[in-house]
Amino acid sequence: MTKRTRRTFIHVTAFVVVMLVFQVLFFRGSVRTLTQNDITKQHDLATLANSYKLFQFTIDDYTVNLKVPESTEVHVSPDQGENMRFSLYFLNRQLAFRGYVQVWKVKDLTRFLSDSKALSPFDFKSYSMSKVQENKYQGFKTEWTADLGQNLISGKEYWLTLNSEEVARVSFFTDTGEFPGELKPMTQQIINSLMVNKINR
Secondary structure: HHHHHHHHHHHHHHHHHHHHHHHHOOOOOOOOOOHHHHHHHOOOHHHHHOOOEEEEEOOOOOOOOEEOOOOEEEEOOOOOOOOEEEEHHHHHHHHOOOEEEEEOOOOOOOHHHHHHHHOOOOOEEEEEEEEEEEEEEEEEEEEEEEEEEOOOEEEEEEEEOOOOOOOEEEEEEEEOOOOOHHHHHHHHHHHOOOOOEEEEO
16 A cells, blocks of 8 residues: 555544544433433333334435334434445433444445544543444444543444445444443344345436
8 A cells, every 4th residue: 555545544534533523422412321220210221122113214325224212213414425425313312322323435444443443532441342243244343431521431333344345333322431231232133123225226
């Protein structure tokens, strides 16, 4: 790889990192922090996290199917660009999480994720990356906690390869020091339901 190509890749990655950070911070919504005591007291949490509804979207050249808990709002976000094909934002105030389903143009996912972490302005308190096979997709899962100065935020993000040039990003965020274990079956259910298809025109 030439120096110019490497510099271009770093610039593009830096732009993407800025976009990702902006999304995490800006689209926080009015999500109340869910504490362990809240979870213990909410006898209907299991019901909230086990009753799902199906969303089907056609966005530009893509169709997206996704099952989310009943109390979840899903919106098409205006975020788009050369590297981001589309963005869906979801928010669940009762279960206190939010996130995204997006498709990004990424050719080398391993290097992209490595560079994104290195360029991120987040102060990561923990960070892990592992290979995953979810549904019919292969890719990576990153799990992290970051200090934003005033509070902590935890993220669980799936980067799933759609084809040689595109990946689906599915992100979940909570305003907690650790991603709540009680929400993990729900995030897995959402991932299991994900179907992204490109429309041949």
